[in-house]
Amino acid sequence: MAFVALGGSTAAKKQAPKKAGRVALLLLLPGIAYLGLFFLTPLFSLILTSLKTPSASGDIGRYDYAVEFGNYLFAVEQYMPQILRSFMFALIATVVALAISYPLAYFIAVKARNKPLLKGLLLTLVIAPFFISMLLRTFAWKQIFSNDSWIVNTLKSFGIFGTDSYIIGTDFAVIFGLVYNFIPFMTLPIFSNLDRLDLRLLEASGDLYANPITTFRKITFPLSLPGVISGTLLTFIPISGDYVVASRDFLGGPDTAMIGNVVEANFLRIQDYPTASALSVLLMAAIVILVSAYVRRSGTDDLL
Amino acid sequence: MKFSLGKYLLPTYVFLTFLFLGIPIAYTFVFSFNDSIKSNIIWRGFTFDNWLNVCNQQDVCDAFANSLIIAVSATLIATVLGTMIAIALVRYKFKFRSATNLLLFLPLATPEVVMGAGLAAQFLDFGWPKGMLTVIIAHTMFTLSFVVVTVKARVATLDPALEEAGRDLYANPAQVFMKITFPLLLPGILAAAMLAFALSFDDFIITQFNSGSIDTFPKFVYTAAARGIPPEANVIGSMVFIVAIAIVVTVQVRSSIKQRKLAKK
């Protein structure tokens, strides 16, 4: 899995690469050109679009090239709550997913290390959710938590919930769904890191009077940091742009919209391309800043 | 030995977590057998009808077929391009190495909504109509980096001496590639292809921005969610799940048999 390889970092660097040649160029060019044309230039298109002004003709969905920075101001003013909520949700969901996934990854990588059958089974179970459409799973949660569902009714009958309480449409429901969807993305890189952890180091730590908690704090966790970083990035980034879970048709409600929902609505429904693009550029910029700061602080430069 | 709670705490936790992970899967599966009319919300009784006549719900089947066509096409292109890049990255020294690495890393670090909107904005600028082709282009783009990462890990474990030995034995570069490099890389390439297929098949956000009126399976589910998803969608979801699990289990069993054979030698 790519996530696993991503968590694994630098295995590829060891071999001394051969000298440059036309072969290398021929191998690289098609793929790189493809990414240039369909990944990089779209980012420029996004910036250009974000600065456009409505067409003089007044047609809906038609815009002319311009340099209208006001679009950004408008986007920020209009959608500040959604912007903040996106990062808030992403942060909370990432932390919760980390807390849930780490013990899981630890168990599979360390406790099940010498039991290949169990390990294979558990790994299959971790990736199993990938094999069924993310939207179907999210919709299933919607049904499970819906207003007259067994769970909600039980909560009400025990008096934990008021009679007019609900789950779907709350911040809790959205964060819950996000956490659920991204547990495998968090677990796999941490697993692939812990899988290579030398257990004899933990023995040495115990031998040097560290209790299991100290051993975890000083040895296991610091050594697994590259995996944790990969996992948190692979979770935080997609969550911050997600709009399925927070959508009203899934686990969200009127007050749970995230940046993605706003971009979707502006781009695909009311065809306000400049505003949608401005929001996308802001999201991208924020991610780039956050990620580079985070990666630098954690000291893992080569994630690929 | 003392009785220790810690011994049972972690396994219990792991068990509960897997239970939690499995709930929506089980739900989807169970409701694929629901004898419902259109909206599949309340349990109305057990039936095989949905499984036997999936394509009664014509839209679901069409969307599923589109998803397959798109995933196969994008996987083919991304796997070829990605494998080439991976070989170049590990085997050759060249000037813009770190720039290339950055370019490959960026799509992994970009939220889908940004890639989707950017590409859609560019297609608007170009005046390209959205459709099957634009979705395939988009999917190839975002799966490419995943392919590179996966194949690269495999290339890196390959001993260059093997290729040199091939050259030493009078094979020309093309023969060396076909007879030595490619077969050795094949497991990595297959893994990458499977990953690309899974990512493409399940993608929704990028697809929604670039598909126009074309429906894919996830897009169908998204649209249908407002009224309630028909049980036929659950059937297709469950079918895909079963096939995928079967493939994974087969691969695992085969590799564990191979390992056992190696261990015996």
Add this chain to the structure above:
Amino acid sequence: MSIDFGAGGKDLELVGLRKEFPGFVAVENLDLKVPAGQFFALLGPSGCGKTTTLRMIAGLENPTSGKILIGGKDVIDLKPHERPVNTVFQNYALFPHMSVIENVAFGLRQRKVDDPMVKAQAALDMVELGHMAERRPAQLSGGQQQRVALARALVNRPALLLLDEPLGALDLKLRRQMQIELKYIQMEVGLTFLHVTHDQEEAMDMADIVAVMNKGQIEQMGAPEKLYDRPKTAFVAKFLGQSNIFVGEVSETNSEAVSINFKGNKITAPVARSEKTTGKIAIGVRPEKTQFHATKPEATSTNNVLGPGEITDIRFTGVSNQYLIDIPEIGEIIVFAQNVGKSPVVELGAQVWVSWQVEHSFGLADLPTGKEDA
């Protein structure tokens, strides 16, 4: 939690220790006593269970049955970090994400000892790595890593230090130097050392007590000179140094001596140096206790004579020469002769007789199986 660190070392006692892995007994009924402050060497072939024994003492492996007493206290229920024991691991197990000095200070910090960095630096100086304190373990050579592992354990002054082939990766010169250093530290601080090694010379050199282990059991244990002088089993006789061993039925016994009939030759050993005096027994002698003669020496009650045979191989090893003498019907005998010009000058193919003093013979408790060298 407080761990009881004595000022010096403590004694260690293993009682009926046993370890089973699924389908395999790694350690069987091990009884062993290491007095406080002693340097104890555990010697044995690869796979005989040395590391497993150490791991049980350190608490890293649960014994199937048996007792482990440190300073008279049963430690079976103590976790590794609660035992006053440190290990120098066979594979070093240095923490890769910490500098060398952080590695060494780790145990001190856990025990909240004052001035951990100062003590760690002193320990590093002792193993001559003071100038590499800030490096990461990956930036050290194998031998340097080993010395860090040594410093990391020693700095804690544990009541019992377990060393699992700690000098294996060092070159000969450094190895000798570290041996002297280790021995010095051990005596200075009065720590109890349990030292596992393949190298019999190292064991004989450094240890107060040597135990020879084979297939999960202790074959023999005692002072090195004694073990060498009077091995009790064929395994020990062959594993510690070299031996000529002769097997035959007992032909004569009296209160002083026991003789066997070895293919028509009489070979005698003192009763006091024999484990068995009846039935089929094995009598051995060390090669350096034997001599050869160009003419047949007279057989008396105080010496054994075999021959004549032909010299089939001569090896010059410096201080002594090793001769291989092939006696028809009897087999090969090894003779070491000091290179001081006393013994007759002989050449390959020369005909000689071999003799040794009865008092140098030893009688074994078992018979050689022919697999001792494997």
